[in-house]
Amino acid sequence: MKGLNKVGDIVLLGLSSLAVHKVRSGLTAMGILFGVWSVIAMLAINEGASYESQQSLRQMGSDNLLIDSVKPSADESGAAQARGVLNYGITWSDQRTLIDNLPGVVRWTAAHRTQKSAQNGTKLIPCQVIGASPNYLDLGRLALVAGRFVSEADQTLCRNTAILTVSLARRLFGPDDPLDKVIRLGGESFRVVGLVDQPSRTMAAVPSELAMNLIFIPSATDKNRFGEFTVINTGSSRSRERVEVSQLIVQLADEKTVLNAAKVVRSLLSRSHDKRDYDITVPLELIEQRAKQRRLWNIMFFTVASISLLVGGIGIMNIMLASVTERTREIGIRRALGAKRRDIIVQFLVEAVTLTTVGGLTGIALGFAVPPVVQTLLKIPALLPAATMIIPFLMAVIVGLISGLYPAMRAAQLDPIEALRHE
Amino acid sequence: MMKELVRLESISKRYVMGRTVVTALDEVSLSIHEGEYVAIMGHSGSGKSTMLNVLGCLDKPTSGRYLLGGLDVSTMDDAALSDVRGRRIGFVFQSFNLIPQISVLANIEVPLFYLGMPRPQRHPRSSALADLVGLGHRKDHKPTELSGGQRQRVAVARALANDPLLILADEPTGNLDTRTSQEIMELFDDLYRRGRTIILVTHEDDVAGHARRVVRLKDGKVDSDSLSARGLAESKAAQT
Ligand SMILES: Nc1ncnc2c1ncn2[C@@H]1O[C@H](COP(=O)(O)OP(=O)(O)O)[C@@H](O)[C@H]1O
Ligand SMILES: [Mg+2]
Numbered sequence: 001m002k003g004l005n006k007v008g009d010i011v012l013l014g015l016s017s018l019a020v021h022k023v024r025s026g027l028t029a030m031g032i033l034f035g036v037w038s039v040i041a042m043l044a045i046n047e048g049a050s051y052e053s054q055q056s057l058r059q060m061g062s063d064n065l066l067i068d069s070v071k072p073s074a075d076e077s078g079a080a081q082a083r084g085v086l087n088y089g090i091t092w093s094d095q096r097t098l099i100d101n102l103p104g105v106v107r108w109t110a111a112h113r114t115q116k117s118a119q120n121g122t123k124l125i126p127c128q129v130i131g132a133s134p135n136y137l138d139l140g141r142l143a144l145v146a147g148r149f150v151s152e153a154d155q156t157l158c159r160n161t162a163i164l165t166v167s168l169a170r171r172l173f174g175p176d177d178p179l180d181k182v183i184r185l186g187g188e189s190f191r192v193v194g195l196v197d198q199p200s201r202t203m204a205a206v207p208s209e210l211a212m213n214l215i216f217i218p219s220a221t222d223k224n225r226f227g228e229f230t231v232i233n234t235g236s237s238r239s240r241e242r243v244e245v246s247q248l249i250v251q252l253a254d255e256k257t258v259l260n261a262a263k264v265v266r267s268l269l270s271r272s273h274d275k276r277d278y279d280i281t282v283p284l285e286l287i288e289q290r291a292k293q294r295r296l297w298n299i300m301f302f303t304v305a306s307i308s309l310l311v312g313g314i315g316i317m318n319i320m321l322a323s324v325t326e327r328t329r330e331i332g333i334r335r336a337l338g339a340k341r342r343d344i345i346v347q348f349l350v351e352a353v354t355l356t357t358v359g360g361l362t363g364i365a366l367g368f369a370v371p372p373v374v375q376t377l378l379k380i381p382a383l384l385p386a387a388t389m390i391i392p393f394l395m396a397v398i399v400g401l402i403s404g405l406y407p408a409m410r411a412a413q414l415d416p417i418e419a420l421r422h423e
Numbered sequence: 424m425m426k427e428l429v430r431l432e433s434i435s436k437r438y439v440m441g442r443t444v445v446t447a448l449d450e451v452s453l454s455i456h457e458g459e460y461v462a463i464m465g466h467s468g469s470g471k472s473t474m475l476n477v478l479g480c481l482d483k484p485t486s487g488r489y490l491l492g493g494l495d496v497s498t499m500d501d502a503a504l505s506d507v508r509g510r511r512i513g514f515v516f517q518s519f520n521l522i523p524q525i526s527v528l529a530n531i532e533v534p535l536f537y538l539g540m541p542r543p544q545r546h547p548r549s550s551a552l553a554d555l556v557g558l559g560h561r562k563d564h565k566p567t568e569l570s571g572g573q574r575q576r577v578a579v580a581r582a583l584a585n586d587p588l589l590i591l592a593d594e595p596t597g598n599l600d601t602r603t604s605q606e607i608m609e610l611f612d613d614l615y616r617r618g619r620t621i622i623l624v625t626h627e628d629d630v631a632g633h634a635r636r637v638v639r640l641k642d643g644k645v646d647s648d649s650l651s652a653r654g655l656a657e658s659k660a661a662q663t
Contacts, residue, residue, distance in 0.1 A: 009536055020524045333520045336481055338509020338537035338585070340502050416481050420520060 010343055014350030021323075028319045029359035032396050035309035036363025037370075039392035040384070042301035044370045047388060048381035050294040057290065059141050060283040062255055063106075065262055067098070067248040067269075071241070072277040085229070088277035090245040094269065098248065102264055104257035105250055109139045112222055113246035114230040118215060119184035120172040127168060127213035129185065130246075131222025139249040140199065142216075147179050147194030154218040160225075162190040163216040165198050171213070188225055190217065258284045306395065312359070313399035320352050320407035331411050332419025341412035348411050352404020353397060360396030364389050427493075428588060428620055429455035429478060434487035434497075436473050436643075447473040448484065449643035455622065457588075460615045462634035462651070463624045470643040471624040472593055478622060479512050479591045480504045492588050509537050513582030515592035515623075519574040521566040527553060527577050528562045534585040552580040556610060572603030579610055590614065592623040596630055608633045 018025045060066065069089025099108055112131040117124050132140070137149040145166055154161050162183060169178040169192070178192045198212060228242045252258050262282045269278055324331070331344055367389065371382040436448040447470045455461055463471050476482035477489065480496055483504075489497040496507055513534075514520075521530045531549035540548075553562050556576040566574055575595060582590055592611070596604035612633055615621055625631050635654030639646040650658060 009542065013536075017524070329520070330522050333522060334533065334537070335505065336479070336508060336514050336520075337534045337581070338505055340505040340537075342502070343537060417476055420481075420516070 007346065010346045011350050014347050015354060017327075017347075018351055018354060024319060025355060028316055029355045029362070031312035031315040032309070032356045032359030032399070033312075033363040033366070035305070035312040035399075036360045036392040036396050037366050038308050039302070039305035039395065040364065040367035040388055041370045041374075041382075042305050043298070043388040043391070044367070044382040044384050045374055045378075045380065046294065046297050046301050047383040047385060048371065048374070050290060050297075051383055052381050053290055054287060057283050057287045060281070061139075061141065061251065062284045062287060063252050063258055064139070064283055065250045065252065065258065065265060066281040066283070067250070067265060068279045068281070069243050069246050070277060070279045072275045084240060086239065086241045088241070088275075089243040090248055090269075090278055091272075092244050094272060095245050095248055097268055097272070098250070098265060101268060102250060102252070102261050104253035104261060106253055107135060107139060108248065108250045109133055109136045110219070110245050111136055111140070111247045111249075112219060112228070112243070114186075114222070114226050115210070116186045116215075116226075118168070118172060118213075120181070123172055125168065125171055125213060126210060127215050128210050129215050129217060129222065129226070131219035131226075132216050133219050136216070136249075137196075139251060142199055143197040145195040145197055147192075149194055149196070150216060150218045155220045158221045158224050159218060160188055160190045160221060161193045161218060163194040163196055164192055165212060165214045166195050167198060168213040168215065169195055185215065185217075186226055190215075255284055258282060305392075309392070309395055309399055312356075312396075313403040316352055316355055316400060317403035317407060319355075320348060320404055321410070323351070324348065324407045324411040327411075328414060328419050328422040331414055332416050332422065335414075335416035336420060344412040345405075345408040348408035349401065349404045352408070353400040356396045356400025356403075360393045363396070364393055367392075425457040425459075427454055428457045428459075428491070429453065429622075430488075430490040431477075432488040432490075434477060434484045434489060436470075436477060436482065437485045446643050448477065450487070451640075451643070451645055453638065453645065453648070455620070457620055458615075458618050459620055459622075460611075460633070460635045461622045462631035462637045463622065463640060464626060464631050464637055465640035465646070467626070469640040471626075471640055473643075474640065475591050475593050475622065475624050478589070479514060480507045505537075509534060510585060511588040513585065513587035513590045515575070515578050515582050515590065515595045517594040517597040519566070519571075519578050519598070521574055521577055521581075523566050526563050526565060527558060527569070530566065530577055531581045531584055534581065538585055549580075549584065552583055553577075555583070556580040570603075571599050572606055575599060575603075575607050576610065579607070579614075583614070588620065590619055590621045592621070594624055594626070596625070596627070604630065 067090060071086070072088055095110055099105060109132070114129045116127060116129045118127045132150055133155065134150050134152055136142070137144065142149070147163070149163055150161065153159070162185065164172070164178060172178065172183060173181060178195065181192050182189050183192060184190075196216070199214075228244055230241050230243070231239075250261070252261050259282070262280065262285065265280055269280070334344065367384065371384055374380060374382040431451055431453040434448055434451045435446065438445040438447060451474065463474060465471050473482065477484050480491070484497055487497065488495060491507065491511065494507070496504065499507065522533070528546070528549045531552050532545045535545045535548060550562060553559055556579050558573060558576055558580070561569060561573060566577065569577070596607055599607060608630060611621055611623070621634070623630070623634065631637050632651060632653065634651055635657060636649070637651050638648045
């Protein structure tokens with residue numbers, strides 16, 4: 001009880017001597033403040049950026065595999081060009097082999113893409129036509145905004161129904177409601193039955209200028225009316241391409257089977273394809289890669305920020321050492337009047353830890369301003385998870401303890417008689 | 424006869440300075456009883472301060488035995504010595520040695536603080552002590568706002584705070600003019616009358632004249648140890 005009382009008093013003593021040197025204490029605490037603040041800022045920005053990319057990856061589905069047909073590079077495609085037709089990509093036979101051989105397939109969907117122009121009255125807009133089955137809505141992670149997606153009835157009856165992306169609908173119809181309107185597509189009339197949001201990821205190899213202009217139609221209709229050929233107009237020359245399956249999305253039982261399935265897909269496709277005319281996306285692998293990348297970035301950010309904390313710590317040690325020298329006589333007086341070495345150590349440690357704690361807490365308080373400021377100024381997201389707050393704070397306290405310990409020990413080791421003689 | 428408070432048995436203090444050895448105290452033996460008022464005199468460098476520091480447990484003798492109130496303090500470690508200083512010794516220094524940033528009362532409370540006395544008890548005690556030394560009207564002043572004499576009064580009050588066995592003063596009037604010296608010495612006289620044991624170091628005969636016993640040091644040895652004029656008068660009065 002008596003001991004506790006004394007410790008409490010020594011803490012107060014440490015605090016009051018800080019109050020005596022307000023400016024010096026304030027400046028020292030500021031060093032820590034910026035250290036802590038920069039740790040928080042860096043962690044928050046990194047956290048936000050990685051959260052965003054993780055989020056977009058998760059949207060592709062961590063239990064999915066995406067296999068896209070891509071046009072092989074020019075030198076590879078030369079050989080495949082027979083009679084002016086470029087043949088490439090995933091074939092129906094590939095599709096069958098994959099679905100039959102992959103372990104743990106829950107659902108799958110295949111889509112076929114052609115390049116056409118959509119027409120409404122006088123407006124003619126180049127676009128990507130995607131023949132899709134009803135489950136593409138879900139597996140392709142599309143968000144229905146209005147109307148409906150491709151239905152089973154559309155498929156069996158080969159109906160001419162179309163689902164547009166919101167942006168394409170706006171370009172074709174302006175402010176008018178596009179639902180139930182008719183557009184012309186590849187010489188056929190299609191009735192608009194639904195609208196979807198712009199998907200976060202469509203297909204590999206979709207020209208970026210067309211990525212916004214997507215039309216989904218029933219895959220049966222697509223096969224019937226348009227076939228596998230697409231005509232590419234490049235300036236004056238025309239070329240024809242033939243792709244059987246543009247995209248295959250396979251959903252697997254769980255995340256554990258995904259990586260194994262990816263391996264099987266890679267080996268099967270590399271056996272049947274002698275050129276790289278396909279692209280395999282494994283969201284889970286990407287997620288893990290990003291996580292690893294993020295850990296690396298975190299380490300780097302942390303190191304840089306820690307250095308600034310360290311600099312703050314050195315500042316504190318410097319101030320505390322100066323304070324010990326300046327107060328040598330006071331230390332001698334206290335020792336002569338009964339203070340033990342331990343009492344002196346506690347007094348100086350309290351000062352150092354108080355400086356860093358106050359600096360650290362202020363840094364954390366200012367840290368709350370990081371996400372809004374970063375978002376408005378840099379247009380990148382920032383997040384403040386608990387660790388972002390606690391870790392820099394603990395670091396500050398530890399820095400305070402370490403940087404205060406050496407000066408405190410030095411103060412305590414002074415010979416009382418020598419200290420009393422000090423001018 | 425009063426209880427023996429201080430017993431020095433062949434106390435030596437030597438400083439090794441490179442090749443030479445300075446003997447500040449040379450086999451000093453001395454006994455001081457409760458209630459005595461002793462002046463330690465001698466030329467500069469004769470070992471007065473060294474002796475006072477040993478007596479005050481600020482310094483450890485190189486050899487010899489020191490019993491303070493029956494307790495052997497010559498073998499104690501730093502923490503135990505700090506404790507003895509805090510409980511049994513009251514120091515008054517030539518250069519006052521007050522802590523400049525804190526008030527008169529806070530200065531008087533420093534020894535109480537390290538004794539672990541709770542704040543509510545410290546305050547009335549330091550306040551009473553300030554009144555005792557005649558500084559009732561300066562309690563919240565900082566030492567820098569006080570005259571030399573007033574500062575030394577604070578130091579005396581502080582020396583009394585822990586109700587010490589022994590009050591030690593090293594040239595307490597060394598930095599004061601004649602008049603204030605006189606006032607401070609009256610304060611010591613008063614403490615003596617109240618039964619305090621006082622040992623003070625001085626090289627001024629006037630100051631030493633207040634004590635009842637005078638110990639003269641020469642080259643670290645006790646040169647003489649005798650009653651002062653007042654001491655003689657007192658012992659005569661006691662005999663008749
Ligand atoms: N820390 C020290 N190191 C070396 N010599 C010292 C030290 N302290 C005192 N001395 C020497 O011891 C002797 C006695 O010193 P001191 O007790 O201060 O004398 P006084 O107080 O009588 O003037 C002197 O010769 C002094 O130089
Ligand atoms: Mg001296």
